[in-house]
Amino acid sequence: MSNEPTKSLKFCTVCASNNNRSMESHRVLREAGYDVSSYGTGSAVRLPGLSEDKPNVYAFGTPYNDIYNDLRSQSVERYRSNGLLEMLDRNRKLKKAPEKWQEGFKVFDFVFTCEERCFDAVCEDLMNRGGQLNKIVHVININIRDDNENAKIGSKAILKLADMLSQETVRCEKTGEPLEDCIISLLAQWQEMYPQLPLLYSPAYY
Amino acid sequence: MSSEVLQLAQARELAMDNKPGEMLPKVLDTAMALHRSSRSPSVELGRLCAKLFLDVASHEAVVSSEKPFLASQHLGELWKLCSSSTDHSTLRDGILGLSRCYDWLFDLVAKTSNKELWETLCQFRSFVLSKWKTVYPLTPSEDSLQDHSRSLGVKLATVKFISTLVIVHTPGNSGISIASVPENHPVITGKSQLESGAKKLLGFLLSYLSEEPMMVASLFIGVLNCLAFVMKRRPQATYHILGGLLRFNVDMKYQQNAESVLQYRLAKRFVERCYKVFVQFGLKSQLIKNSGNMAQYHAKLSKISQTLHIIGEETKAKGIMNFDPKQVERKMPSRERAKYVTALKASNQNSSSRNNSTQPRMSPDMQLLTELQKYTMSKNSSAGFFNTSPIAFDSTYASVYSLMNSKHSEIDVSKLSPAVMAKLCTECLYQTDTNKMISGLSIVASRYTDLMNKASQATDNKKRPLEADTVQQPSKKREVVKQPEDEELSEDEDKQEFTLGAPAPMSEEEKKQHFIRIVGHIMAVKDSEEEPGASNEVPVNMLHKVRLLDWNNKTSWLTLLTRLASRGVSHNEEMSNTARQAIYDYFIEDFGNRVAVVIEWLSEEWYYESLNNEKGETPVYDQWSLKILDALIPFLEVSHRRLFIRLVSELPRLSQEHVDKIRSLCLDPLRGSLGFQSLKFMVMFRPPVKPHIAKLLTSMKEQDESVREQCEAVLAKFY
Numbered sequence: 001m002s003n004e005p006t007k008s009l010k011f012c013t014v015c016a017s018n019n020n021r022s023m024e025s026h027r028v029l030r031e032a033g034y035d036v037s038s039y040g041t042g043s044a045v046r047l048p049g050l051s052e053d054k055p056n057v058y059a060f061g062t063p064y065n066d067i068y069n070d071l072r073s074q075s076v077e078r079y080r081s082n083g084l085l086e087m088l089d090r091n092r093k094l095k096k097a098p099e100k101w102q103e104g105f106k107v108f109d110f111v112f113t114c115e116e117r118c119f120d121a122v123c124e125d126l127m128n129r130g131g132q133l134n135k136i137v138h139v140i141n142i143n144i145r146d147d148n149e150n151a152k153i154g155s156k157a158i159l160k161l162a163d164m165l166s167q168e169t170v171r172c173e174k175t176g177e178p179l180e181d182c183i184i185s186l187l188a189q190w191q192e193m194y195p196q197l198p199l200l201y202s203p204a205y206y
Numbered sequence: 207m208s209s210e211v212l213q214l215a216q217a218r219e220l221a222m223d224n225k226p227g228e229m230l231p232k233v234l235d236t237a238m239a240l241h242r243s244s245r246s247p248s249v250e251l252g253r254l255c256a257k258l259f260l261d262v263a264s265h266e267a268v269v270s271s272e273k274p275f276l277a278s279q280h281l282g283e284l285w286k287l288c289s290s291s292t293d294h295s296t297l298r299d300g301i302l303g304l305s306r307c308y309d310w311l312f313d314l315v316a317k318t319s320n321k322e323l324w325e326t327l328c329q330f331r332s333f334v335l336s337k338w339k340t341v342y343p344l345t346p347s348e349d350s351l352q353d354h355s356r357s358l359g360v361k362l363a364t365v366k367f368i369s370t371l372v373i374v375h376t377p378g379n380s381g382i383s384i385a386s387v388p389e390n391h392p393v394i395t396g397k398s399q400l401e402s403g404a405k406k407l408l409g410f411l412l413s414y415l416s417e418e419p420m421m422v423a424s425l426f427i428g429v430l431n432c433l434a435f436v437m438k439r440r441p442q443a444t445y446h447i448l449g450g451l452l453r454f455n456v457d458m459k460y461q462q463n464a465e466s467v468l469q470y471r472l473a474k475r476f477v478e479r480c481y482k483v484f485v486q487f488g489l490k491s492q493l494i495k496n497s498g499n500m501a502q503y504h505a506k507l508s509k510i511s512q513t514l515h516i517i518g519e520e521t522k523a524k525g526i527m528n529f530d531p532k533q534v535e536r537k538m539p540s541r542e543r544a545k546y547v548t549a550l551k552a553s554n555q556n557s558s559s560r561n562n563s564t565q566p567r568m569s570p571d572m573q574l575l576t577e578l579q580k581y582t583m584s585k586n587s588s589a590g591f592f593n594t595s596p597i598a599f600d601s602t603y604a605s606v607y608s609l610m611n612s613k614h615s616e617i618d619v620s621k622l623s624p625a626v627m628a629k630l631c632t633e634c635l636y637q638t639d640t641n642k643m644i645s646g647l648s649i650v651a652s653r654y655t656d657l658m659n660k661a662s663q664a665t666d667n668k669k670r671p672l673e674a675d676t677v678q679q680p681s682k683k684r685e686v687v688k689q690p691e692d693e694e695l696s697e698d699e700d701k702q703e704f705t706l707g708a709p710a711p712m713s714e715e716e717k718k719q720h721f722i723r724i725v726g727h728i729m730a731v732k733d734s735e736e737e738p739g740a741s742n743e744v745p746v747n748m749l750h751k752v753r754l755l756d757w758n759n760k761t762s763w764l765t766l767l768t769r770l771a772s773r774g775v776s777h778n779e780e781m782s783n784t785a786r787q788a789i790y791d792y793f794i795e796d797f798g799n800r801v802a803v804v805i806e807w808l809s810e811e812w813y814y815e816s817l818n819n820e821k822g823e824t825p826v827y828d829q830w831s832l833k834i835l836d837a838l839i840p841f842l843e844v845s846h847r848r849l850f851i852r853l854v855s856e857l858p859r860l861s862q863e864h865v866d867k868i869r870s871l872c873l874d875p876l877r878g879s880l881g882f883q884s885l886k887f888m889v890m891f892r893p894p895v896k897p898h899i900a901k902l903l904t905s906m907k908e909q910d911e912s913v914r915e916q917c918e919a920v921l922a923k924f925y
Binding site: 105107116119120123124126127128130131132133134135136143173176177178179180181183184185187188191192195196198199200201202203204205206 | 249260263264266293294295298302303305306344355356357358359360362363366369370423424427428431432434435438439465466468469472473475476479480482483484486487490491518521522525526527
């Protein structure tokens with residue numbers, strides 16, 4: 001079986017703020033050669049602030065660079081120690097700004113969400129769009145806790161799943177077997193490898 | 207892949223990135239032309255053409271006004287491609303492409319009366335619908351149930367296409383619909399048939415959810431998504447959809463033999479989540495309204511959605527791999543499987559013999575109903591009953607009830623689903639002439655009488671001396687009209703007289719356990735979804751009114767439990783206290799919202815005790831009402847003012863001991879105002895407790911300096 005990823009598949013990663021989990025997965029998938037985009041489903045971009053009750057809130061579309069500079073102006077030491085500056089530095093090298101899922105119009109083959117709330121938001125949004133484009137999209141949720149370490153673990157698990165899906169797509173194209181017939185058994189295989197990351201799945205329509 | 211197809215694939219990639227609006231239609235033109243000119247086009251070329259058609263139809267860069275014309279230009283070739291190709295992804299993308307442009311093309315035909323285009327569209331539509339529920343373009347396997355989970359890509363595309371047809375063929379304001387087509391349109395004829403066809407198609411989607419026996423998670427989810435689209439675009443269908451959704455029971459779906467338990471568990475989890483998302487979508491978009499006739503659906507679906515959420519959370523918390531495979535596994539029993547497969551084969555044979563390729567496959571119910579209809583029509587010529595013999599052919603139910611034939615019809619209506627059976631029976635009873643019904647039942651009755659006489663004679667002949675006392679019992683008589691299966695019993699077993707031994711008396715411990723279970727069941731009534739039977743009887747004398755004449759799950763459980771605690775088991779204090787403890791626990795769980803419960807209960811206790819005690823002593827009431835106050839007072843906040851005042855004003859009797867419980871509240875610096883407010887309220891509106899309050903105020907005044915002023919103010923004002 002070929003391990004080469006197929007460029008024809010379009011992936012997307014989604015978390016709440018399009019900063020930590022979706023961006024780490026975005027980086028990992030891109031470095032593995034996949035065509036990938038990322039989004040957030042929250043109402044705004046929320047990042048930890050200097051005190052617990054005062055988070056930093058930005059509108060989607062605010063460049064990562066601006067957020068980076070804003071945090072630096074607040075406290076370099078504090079945001080360096082909690083990893084936010086490092087995270088934003090990574091993000092600004094990947095794309096310009098966090099994007100809101102509900103405002104994106106790109107079409108993907110697979111959407112990986114990183115939290116059940118985001119999965120529900122993506123599925124509900126697709127229902128709201130009305131399925132006008134008539135394109136099938138497979139939405140998969142992998143529950144990842146929103147911290148630095150878990151984002152890294154989760155992104156590796158997403159990469160593994162993307163590899164498995166990609167290889168299966170290549171195999172199905174060769175054999176003529178429908179990819180849709182194999183997805184749930186493939187997800188079950190993956191779930192056995194990562195029992196700590198409970199899955200959700202929905203074949204939906206654009 | 208041939209070099210031409212490779213070049214076209216590269217051109218597609220290039221067009222996607224550079225001026226897709228201009229380039230994609232050109233690449234589609236070239237690909238379709240190549241396909242048309244090829245004698246035996248390759249699978250890859252077919253795939254590319256179908257994919258390109260869908261790309262052009264759905265790419266935002268292609269000018270919207272041009273899309274209908276581009277689609278109509280290539281529809282013929284796409285139809286040829288799909289009808290001849292056996293490649294799965296070609297057909298899937300082809301159907302999705304057709305679904306994408308169906309409304310535009312429908313509108314185009316409505317405006318231009320293009321007959322050729324309409325015919326192609328109709329042919330294509332019929333072809334796709336005829337393949338619904340088959341594994342086309344794959345080859346069917348030997349296991350027809352396994353096939354339900356195959357060819358899912360095409361099935362997902364077909365389901366989407368069906369939802370598009372429902373939307374376009376149902377009148378509505380959102381987007382293109384049949385409403386814009388005039389009744390006398392020269393090409394789109396049979397407008398009303400298309401509309402009724404749309405209803406049927408929606409029915410197919412809904413019945414798929416309830417009738418499909420296997421767990422086909424992807425397709426169930428696909429259907430749910432499509433139903434959301436229909437609901438959004440044609441809100442008038444919501445009622446029908448929600449009714450169908452409530453018949454969808456995920457727990458009843460069977461696991462495929464070839465799939466692992468984990469896969470089944472995951473599939474179930476996925477469908478449950480999607481169900482929840484669907485309901486949330488409906489609620490948020492105000493399609494499922496909490497008013498009018500829809501309120502019942504609103505309540506039920508909200509509750510289901512909540513339960514599914516809890517199940518999902520529990521699974522997650524417990525660990526997705528932490529399960530007992532034996533408990534989760536749900537494979538179809540072989541007998542049921544064989545029955546289903548036979549019904550399916552018969553249905554398939556029937557449909558293929560009729561060569562009806564335009565309609566989806568007949569359900570087993572429909573198959574049986576058709577046979578029944580044929581049989582009934584054949585008997586329709588005789589005005590009366592064919593078989594009026596007062597003597598049955600043999601001792602089977604079939605012979606006793608056969609009126610239109612000598613024995614029976616060979617049609618097993620027990621195979622019909624309960625819903626269809628009920629409908630059939632009610633319709634029959636409704637339509638039947640009363641006199642004819644009576645004469646039919648008279649014949650049946652005379653056959654019964656005859657069989658009973660014969661049976662009693664036979665038993666008398668066989669009777670042994672020891673059995674003399676028991677043979678007259680109705681149960682013995684019932685055994686005489688035996689079903690054929692009973693005859694398989696061995697001779698010895700048949701002759702032995704079998705009587706059930708008297709049950710052993712329950713021990714005290716068993717009684718207690720049973721009582722706890724009974725209390726649990728009564729408590730569970732409030733959560734029951736079952737609707738009570740309506741009762742319109744109004745007693746003439748209100749004093750004769752039965753307390754529970756109108757049953758209500760939400761309130762009647764309490765009446766039952768309070769009566770049980772106070773009177774039902776008053777002979778056994780321990781049991782009474784078990785019931786009391788259950789009500790007490792229920793109140794303490796959420797005292798903010800359950801004060802009415804405790805008032806009703808304690809009033810009942812007080813009333814029963816007052817009736818039975820001439821001196822008016824109420825020890826049980828006192829014990830439990832004090833216990834309630836002890837438990838409640840430490841947790842009261844100032845915000846509970848209304849709740850507490852209601853409690854102290856509505857409790858049927860307050861002694862000095864009760865009033866003294868408020869002391870701690872009055873002495874609390876933060877909650878003191880609540881204590882004094884309740885005391886003032888009682889002084890004003892509950893004169894019998896006024897002396898108790900005076901005692902309390904006087905004692906508090908002496909005990910604590912900080913409340914002295916407040917106590918004196920109340921004493922001065924009201925005494």
